[in-house]
Amino acid sequence: MSTIGTPGEHEMVVRGGPSRAPSSLVADSTPTPTSTTARDDIGDTSPSPAISDSNLRACVICGASFLVVFTACGTLFSFGVYQELYESMAGDPGSPFVGASPASIDLIGTLSAAFMTIAAPLATAWTKRFSPRAIIVLGGLLFLLGSLLASFSQSLWQFQLTQGFIMGLGTCFSYLPPVTVSPTWYGRRRGLAMGIILSGTGVGGLVWAPAIQAINARVGYRNGLRISGALAAAIIMPSGLAIDWDVTSKSRIREENARLASRRGSASSSVSVWRRLWDIPLIDWHVARTRKFTAQILGGTLQAAAYYTPVFFFSAYARTLGYSPAAGANFIAINNACNAIGKIVIGLLADRWGRLNALFVTTLISALASFAFWLPSTLVPSVMSGRGLFITYSIVYGMFASAYVSLFPASLVETFGPQHFASVNGVFYMARGLATLVGTPSAGALIRSSAQVTMPEGYWRTTVLVGSLLAGASAGVWWVRIEKMRS
Structure with a gap:
């Protein structure tokens, strides 16, 4: 392994001088006076704008990245439809899920979500x-392969391998390139741009959840997996062809790769090709030993451990309140619609108020909402009151918890600098994936048994865990903010 410098020590500017109006997404060099007590990104180490790529290209990157995220993550955020369906089949002696617990079924979605970032x-x-x-x-190819293999699976472990592990890797290789490339294209509007791109998770869930539910109801879940997999690959791969590094980063990467090849010797041999595949840049030890690194990884892992649990169990929990499967899918859609709106609006506000400030406030609100709305909905004797609380929670959680996902990569650029972004980005996302692999199954295991999933009371322990993890994540973000102000 080797330590490799990171591209992206730049921001976006308008080519052709002042005669062209800058896009609302690309960097604006006009200074905006702010108070050092109100903003957390004062002292941002991002260099001044210096890229010659056009605004049109930046908009194309934004649109193509949105489509990739819309498809890859939108289908992941719709797994609650499959969670509810597979749980309903647990009592069918002829199904692949006979006798399966909610936690073991949830492991399918958890593996997919975890390996998306591991x-x-x-x-x-x-x-x-x-x-x-x-x-x-x-x-895109892995996504299609996982969907097709899952459609022929005959036992739970096969679904965990195909719909979980393989589709998780497909989601990872589809999702990570856009969120690695995109932040370096934008400057002062980075929060808005990443909000638009990552709103694809919410818009995708809004579209894919009811679509998958309808397809499954019409042609069965096996054909549904084949159809959705083919559609996803048909969107991901063409969109991905439009995504590339900016000119400055591409030139720097070529120089880095050339230096690596010269140090390894002949890059044409099969050994060198194999080494190129597994030669992963190491994070700078001086960065990894800082308190802000510790604070960032603490907050990120705690948030990831909680984040997917409500999304995966929305449909199943809605059934305990007397809703139909279609209505349960609609809860996922409502949550994802709020997810998309929240990422864009909060991303825009974060550019003005500070990304770490916004990250702290939104994470704290999502924690409080879990205790104030979801927990009481599991304990109140009135079903109608429980429904009202749960609807409120679906909206509030979708609006505020999702903002972490869009603000997280933008905050990494500012906290650690563009020169360390790619290496810390990979490490933090891996840590988040490992946390998801532990947190979401643990939350599912707290639902006492598959026989008691039909009652709202079976979920109260899970709601307490989710709220507590998000509260810890809020503390982690606040710690990052303090360390950044000190430095």
């Missing part, structure tokens, strides 16, 4: 070593 160091290294386009196309 393989992040590999995905980000390959994005630099080869190209974002090649890695996104690989992701």
